[in-house]
Amino acid sequence: MPEGDTVWQATKRLHDALAGHVLTRSDLRVPKYALSDLTGRTVLDVTPRGKHLLTRIEGGLTLHSHLRMDGSWKIYAPGDRWSGGPGHQIRAILGTEERTAVGYRLPVLELLHTADEDRAVGHLGPDLLGPDWDPDQALANVRRDPDRALGEALLDQRNLAGIGNVYKSELCFLLHVTPWVPVGRLSDEYAAHLMTLSKKLLDANRERSNRITTGRRDQNLYVYGRAGRPCLRCGTRIRVANQGDGSRERPTYWCPTCQQGPTPQPGPVAGLGRTR
Incomplete structure (x- = not known):
């Protein structure tokens, strides 16, 4: 399972690729959220919390993901060949005009109200790489x-x-x-x-x-x-x-x-x- 430093790096790559940009593509391949459409919304930031990733999106929404053993987020430029795994392993696609983030084999993927993030990560102790470290x-x-x-x-x-x-x-x-x-x-x-x-x-x-x-x-x-x-x-x-x-x-x-x-x-x- 990825540890805090690995998740921090993955989060930074996502933040650099998506934050401040409007989503032009949104595809959440989880039955509960299959009809959710995030296109037209701006990604505000991507923040790590321990081993969890929180992608905050305009309109008070947060896409919560966890990599566990096999999950990964890959970043692609237009024209790049997606190489993170076969298509059936893709769980999420977030695209802007310049970059596309593809989540492979994500065992945890849920769309939350940002105000409810504690429901997903509120049980965690102080984050060694977070501002709350105590x-x-x-x-x-x-x-x-x-x-x-x-x-x-x-x-x-x-x-x-x-x-x-x-x-x-x-x-x-x-x-x-x-x-x-x-x-x-x-x-x-x-x-x-x-x-x-x-x-x-x-x-x-x-x-x-x-x-x-x-x-x-x-x-x-x-x-x-x-x-x-x-x-x-x-x-x-x-x-x-x-x-x-x-x-x-x-x-x-x-x-x-x-x-x-x-x-x-x-x-x-x-x-x-x-x-x-």
């Missing part, structure tokens, strides 16, 4: 359940908005704790540093095409996606396991030497046989 509130949200595993608390968008599996794994590595350590075991200093570091990483990557947490050119990430490979710090093999209730895949990576705290029992892991 580290104290985000920290209070995370620490509300001291027995909860840190990795799960970070992924809960009601606590703070924008972190996904990549940043969860990387942040825990940088804090030297496993993603399964209970939130209540973090010292006040570590907990405060977690908020500062989360903000720093997303800010540093929101303009980058390649996400980097290491500061190294030869290796972008410390642990995520590196199962079975040597830790960049100590050389121990990186491990991977799913975290959560099993309702969805949440691959979680960690170094058993550099990170302290509970870990799951060894068991079968796709592509690795067993974690060791």
Whole structure:
């Protein structure tokens, strides 16, 4: 699932292409909104909220979308060949005289009154890349359940908005704790540093095409996606396991030497046989 920095980039591309321009084409390929016509209205702005995209349109309307795992918005100039996927995967088309935005495989697409945006995103905690970022509130949200595993608390968008599996794994590595350590075991200093570091990483990557947490050119990430490979710090093999209730895949990576705290029992892991 795209994380806050990726959504921020997608939103910026949409904003640059559409904001301030009148829609000359509108096609929402969702049964509930199939007859909705936005042509003749001006796009006011496109704003990210955590992992959600809010396209605000003249007349008090907002087109709310979410990319989840496979969704994307592509921008095309007149005459460009649309290459985001087959036609049956298109869920939305917003066109102006100069650009056309095409939404592919969007699992969430709804047309709201702008005044009702909270119905879609009001449950979210402070946005790491938004004007509402409040580290104290985000920290209070995370620490509300001291027995909860840190990795799960970070992924809960009601606590703070924008972190996904990549940043969860990387942040825990940088804090030297496993993603399964209970939130209540973090010292006040570590907990405060977690908020500062989360903000720093997303800010540093929101303009980058390649996400980097290491500061190294030869290796972008410390642990995520590196199962079975040597830790960049100590050389121990990186491990991977799913975290959560099993309702969805949440691959979680960690170094058993550099990170302290509970870990799951060894068991079968796709592509690795067993974690060791």
